[in-house]
Amino acid sequence: MAHPQGSRAPLEFGGPLGAAALMVLLPATMFHLLLVARSGPARLLGPPPYLPGPDVLWSPRVLLLWLTWLGLQAALYLLPARKVAEGLELKDKSRLRYPINGFQALVLTALLVGLAVSAGLPLGALPEMLVPLAFAATLTAFIFSFLLYLKALGVPPSALAPGGTSGNPIYDFFLGRELNPRICSFDFKYFCELRPGLIGWVLINLALLMQEAELRGSPSLAMWLVNGFQLLYVGDALWHEEAVLTTMDITHDGFGFMLAFGDLAWVPFTYSLQAQFLLHHPQPLGLPVASAICLINALGYYIFRRANSQKNTFRKNPSDPRVAGLETIPTATGRQLLVSGWWGMVRHPNYLGDLIMALAWSLPCGVSHLLPYFYFLYFTALLVHREARDEQQCLQKYGLAWQEYCQRVPYRILPYVY
Numbered sequence: 001m002a003h004p005q006g007s008r009a010p011l012e013f014g015g016p017l018g019a020a021a022l023m024v025l026l027p028a029t030m031f032h033l034l035l036v037a038r039s040g041p042a043r044l045l046g047p048p049p050y051l052p053g054p055d056v057l058w059s060p061r062v063l064l065l066w067l068t069w070l071g072l073q074a075a076l077y078l079l080p081a082r083k084v085a086e087g088l089e090l091k092d093k094s095r096l097r098y099p100i101n102g103f104q105a106l107v108l109t110a111l112l113v114g115l116a117v118s119a120g121l122p123l124g125a126l127p128e129m130l131v132p133l134a135f136a137a138t139l140t141a142f143i144f145s146f147l148l149y150l151k152a153l154g155v156p157p158s159a160l161a162p163g164g165t166s167g168n169p170i171y172d173f174f175l176g177r178e179l180n181p182r183i184c185s186f187d188f189k190y191f192c193e194l195r196p197g198l199i200g201w202v203l204i205n206l207a208l209l210m211q212e213a214e215l216r217g218s219p220s221l222a223m224w225l226v227n228g229f230q231l232l233y234v235g236d237a238l239w240h241e242e243a244v245l246t247t248m249d250i251t252h253d254g255f256g257f258m259l260a261f262g263d264l265a266w267v268p269f270t271y272s273l274q275a276q277f278l279l280h281h282p283q284p285l286g287l288p289v290a291s292a293i294c295l296i297n298a299l300g301y302y303i304f305r306r307a308n309s310q311k312n313t314f315r316k317n318p319s320d321p322r323v324a325g326l327e328t329i330p331t332a333t334g335r336q337l338l339v340s341g342w343w344g345m346v347r348h349p350n351y352l353g354d355l356i357m358a359l360a361w362s363l364p365c366g367v368s369h370l371l372p373y374f375y376f377l378y379f380t381a382l383l384v385h386r387e388a389r390d391e392q393q394c395l396q397k398y399g400l401a402w403q404e405y406c407q408r409v410p411y412r413i414l415p416y417v418y
C-alpha cells in the first residue's frame, strides 16, 4: 500500500512487534492491577491472587451497564454547548468544529447520579463489578478499533494520520489510521479522550468512597484526599476542554487501539488504583501529614495550570498583556516559542506539575506498598516518552528555532536533572 505522503513516517512503539506486545501487555497489566489491589498482600510485582475465569469476566448485565454509560455520555455530548471551538487547520486547509460542553457533562452526570442514588441506586456495589466492567471496556475498545480501522479504508489520504499508515495492519490498527474519525459532527476521538473514561474514573472513585463508608462507617481521610485531588484534575481537564484540541493525540495521532483502550479502559480502571487500594487496605493518616500532602498537590496543580494557561494564552493571542512581556524566539512558521516565564524554566513545565500531582495522589496510601505508586511510575515513563515524541515533532515543525530553544532551555522536565 503506497504511503499517502510518498515517504513513510518512522515507526514508533517498537514497530509492529512492539504494537502487538502492547496490545496484550496493556490489558494484562490492567487486570493484574485490578486483581492485586483487592488482594491481601497487594504486591505490584507478585503474582495475581487468581486468574479470573469467563464467569468472573463476562456478565451481560455489566456489559449493558457499560453500554448505557457510553450512551449517556454520548447523549450529553450532543446537548447544546456553551461554545463551539475550531480545531487546528487540517491538511486539506479545513478546520473541524468541536462542542465545548465537557464540564457541563460532568455536572449533569453528577446530578443524574445524585438523583439515582437518592432513589436507591446502590453505587457502593460498583467496586464489585470493576473486573467485568474492565473486561466490557476492553472488548469494546477492540471491537471499536476494528470498526475504526475498516472505516479508515474508505477515507481520502488527506484524512489519514501521519503515523498510522505504515501498511502493516497490526501497527496501523494499534496507532490508528484515520486522524479524526467522525459520523456527521460526532467526533469519536475527541469524545472518548475526555468523557466516558475521565468522568468514569471519578465515578468509580466516588463508588469506592461510598463503599468504604458502608464498610467502616465513614470514608477515611486518605480516601477523601484521593477523591478530592483526582476530581480537581478531571474537573480542570473538562473546564479547559478546548486545550485538548492542540494536543498531539488530536492533531497528530490516529484513533486506533492505543487511544481507544487508553481512553475507555486504561484511564478509568487503572487511574482509580489508589482509591481501589485504599478500600481494601485502609491507611491511617494524621492531619499534619494530610496537610503536607495537600500542599504538594497544590504546588503540582499550580505549576501544571499556570504553565498550561500561559502557553494557551500565548498561542491564542501573543499580544495578550499577560504574556506580551515574555521573551520569545521567532520561527520560520510565523509562530513564536516562549523562552522565558514557565517555558523558559524547563521545556515541559506542565509535565513537572502533573508529576508532582501524581506523587501527591499516591502518598495518602502510605509507604508500605509499591502498588499505589504504579500511576506515578507509569506516568513518568509515559511523559518521558511523550516528551521525546513532542520534541521530534517540534524539531520537524520549527527546525533551527527549536534547536536554539533547546540550547537556551537545556532541561526537559526537571530543572538541573533531566
Ligand SMILES: NC(=O)C1=CN([C@@H]2O[C@H](COP(=O)(O)OP(=O)(O)OC[C@H]3O[C@@H](n4cnc5c(N)ncnc54)[C@H](OP(=O)(O)O)[C@@H]3O)[C@@H](O)[C@H]2O)C=CC1
Residues within 6 Å of the ligand: 246, 247, 248, 249, 304, 308, 311, 315, 335, 336, 337, 338, 339, 343, 347, 348, 350, 351, 354, 386, 390, 393, 394, 405
Ligand atoms: N494524565 C495523563 O495521563 C496525561 C496528561 N497529560 C497532560 O496533558 C497536558 C497536555 O500535554 P501534551 O499534549 O503532551 O503537550 P503540551 O501541552 O506540553 O504541548 C506541547 C506543544 O506545546 C507547544 N510548545 C512547546 N514548547 C513551547 C514554547 N516554548 N512556547 C510555545 N509553545 C510551545 C508545541 O506546539 P505548538 O508550537 O504547535 O503550539 C508543542 O508541540 C499536559 O499538562 C500533560 O501533563 C498528557 C498526557 C497524559
Ligand SMILES: CC(C)CCC[C@@H](C)[C@H]1CC=C2C3=C(CC[C@@]21C)[C@@]1(C)CC[C@H](O)C[C@@H]1CC3
Residues within 6 Å of the ligand: 026, 193, 194, 233, 236, 237, 244, 247, 249, 258, 259, 261, 262, 263, 266, 267
Ligand atoms: C494505553 C497507553 C498506556 C496509553 C494511553 C494514553 C492515554 C491514557 C492518554 C493519552 C493522552 C491523554 C490525555 C489525558 C488523559 C490520558 C490520555 C488519554 C488528559 C485528558 C488528562 C487531563 C489533562 O488535563 C489533559 C490530558 C490530555 C491528554
